[in-house]
Amino acid sequence: MNLRWSAEDEAFRQEAREWLTDKLAGEFAIVRGRGGPGDEHALFDERHSWERALGAAGWTCVAWPEEYGGRGLSLTQQVIFYEEYARAQGPGRVGLVGEGLLGPTIIHFGTEDQKQRFLPPIATGDELWCQGYSEPDAGSDLANVATRAELDGDEWVIHGQKVWTSLAHWADWCFVLCRTDRDAPKHKGISYLLVPMRQDGIDIRPIRQVTGTSEFNEVFFEGARTAATNVVGAVNDGWKVAMGTLAFERGALTLGQQLNFENELTAIREVATKTGRVEDPLVRQRLADATIGLRIMRFNALRALGPLARAEMTPLTAVHKLYWATVHRSLGELAMDVLGTDAEIGEQAPYELTAFQRMFLYTRADTIYGGSNEIQRNIIGERVLGLPKEPA
Numbered sequence: 001m002n003l004r005w006s007a008e009d010e011a012f013r014q015e016a017r018e019w020l021t022d023k024l025a026g027e028f029a030i031v032r033g034r035g036g037p038g039d040e041h042a043l044f045d046e047r048h049s050w051e052r053a054l055g056a057a058g059w060t061c062v063a064w065p066e067e068y069g070g071r072g073l074s075l076t077q078q079v080i081f082y083e084e085y086a087r088a089q090g091p092g093r094v095g096l097v098g099e100g101l102l103g104p105t106i107i108h109f110g111t112e113d114q115k116q117r118f119l120p121p122i123a124t125g126d127e128l129w130c131q132g133y134s135e136p137d138a139g140s141d142l143a144n145v146a147t148r149a150e151l152d153g154d155e156w157v158i159h160g161q162k163v164w165t166s167l168a169h170w171a172d173w174c175f176v177l178c179r180t181d182r183d184a185p186k187h188k189g190i191s192y193l194l195v196p197m198r199q200d201g202i203d204i205r206p207i208r209q210v211t212g213t214s215e216f217n218e219v220f221f222e223g224a225r226t227a228a229t230n231v232v233g234a235v236n237d238g239w240k241v242a243m244g245t246l247a248f249e250r251g252a253l254t255l256g257q258q259l260n261f262e263n264e265l266t267a268i269r270e271v272a273t274k275t276g277r278v279e280d281p282l283v284r285q286r287l288a289d290a291t292i293g294l295r296i297m298r299f300n301a302l303r304a305l306g307p308l309a310r311a312e313m314t315p316l317t318a319v320h321k322l323y324w325a326t327v328h329r330s331l332g333e334l335a336m337d338v339l340g341t342d343a344e345i346g347e348q349a350p351y352e353l354t355a356f357q358r359m360f361l362y363t364r365a366d367t368i369y370g371g372s373n374e375i376q377r378n379i380i381g382e383r384v385l386g387l388p389k390e391p392a
Ligand SMILES: Cc1cc2nc3c(=O)[nH]c(=O)nc-3n(C[C@H](O)[C@H](O)[C@H](O)COP(=O)(O)OP(=O)(O)OC[C@H]3O[C@@H](n4cnc5c(N)ncnc54)[C@H](O)[C@@H]3O)c2cc1C
Pocket: 130, 131, 132, 133, 134, 135, 136, 138, 139, 140, 141, 163, 164, 165, 166, 167, 216, 365, 368, 369, 370, 371, 372, 373, 374, 375, 378, 390
């Protein structure tokens, strides 16, 4: 990939920078820098308005084809947009699951009708999505999903339980992995259903997290319904589609994320300078390591873009996920260490965490969601290094 900027790219950068700077200094100043990891609960209505404003100006789903509400940007210009978004401290996006996970999945595996129905409202910010994969007995071993769906006339009827469902309380729709053939081998009888969240058959219960807030939920399906046509890919062939979504989750989605991590590192460096901890050779070494780590993460994300455009989960995706999650977790630890004993003090009584504390706590989750570090190591061991397979 050629990442030198042409005159056209530079003009595009200028356009994006001006729009973002203007809006985030003006009517949307309140959401600037808010809603990131550990802060997802903050200013939801305001960030939803921001999502709609971004959509109206054509700044959501910039990679998607224009006919479905995207902007059809080249890879280079996508990178530029993510860079400018992070530079402007754009807020955490409430539409991220729709834009980054479900949208690309429908573009690759969906029917034309599904593209027409589901993609434009994601681009305008009018419909938000959540991911219904994990269950109490299906996390790393995702093929173990037991939530079942049965056809009743022209509708699926769903029973079962999902867990750790991020942002389910705000979502209009959920993509749900369901068992649709109980007699088939584990990976074969699964379908990928699109299910409206606002209906009587769905009960959402928040889970309180270590940050004190509830970003994720338990979701109970008790006779929930969706149209028979709302299945992505063939019935009972949802595993392939589910893996496509995971490739998107583990891959380029992190390109923008990495630039936010750069902002965090800058803040850590400033605190280290202010507190004098930067004089400590060990702290200096860790700051240098973090800088190098983020640079490598960027190259990994760029390398992942090619296979990702084909919705492929390659061993590279596992290397990338393992690497960025570990780098970010170390960054959270570094943030605490440069604060020293001040790391123990909250923002205000009774329990308001500082941005660094939120970041530290949330980074503990990075090595779990989207596939844990141990699972990525297994994939690398088996598929890259050719080590013996894990016993079934
Ligand atoms: C912040 C956050 C947000 C999330 N959001 C969502 C969401 O929106 N939707 C959703 O569906 N899920 C979501 N998840 C769930 C996430 O995908 C699972 O937590 C993850 O897949 C691990 O599954 P588990 O929690 O069931 O752990 P388990 O699979 O039970 O694993 C427990 C431990 O055992 C290890 N382990 C398991 N199997 C192996 C093995 N074969 N070899 C070596 N070690 C192994 C794991 O690495 C882990 O350390 C989220 C999780 C977090 C933390």
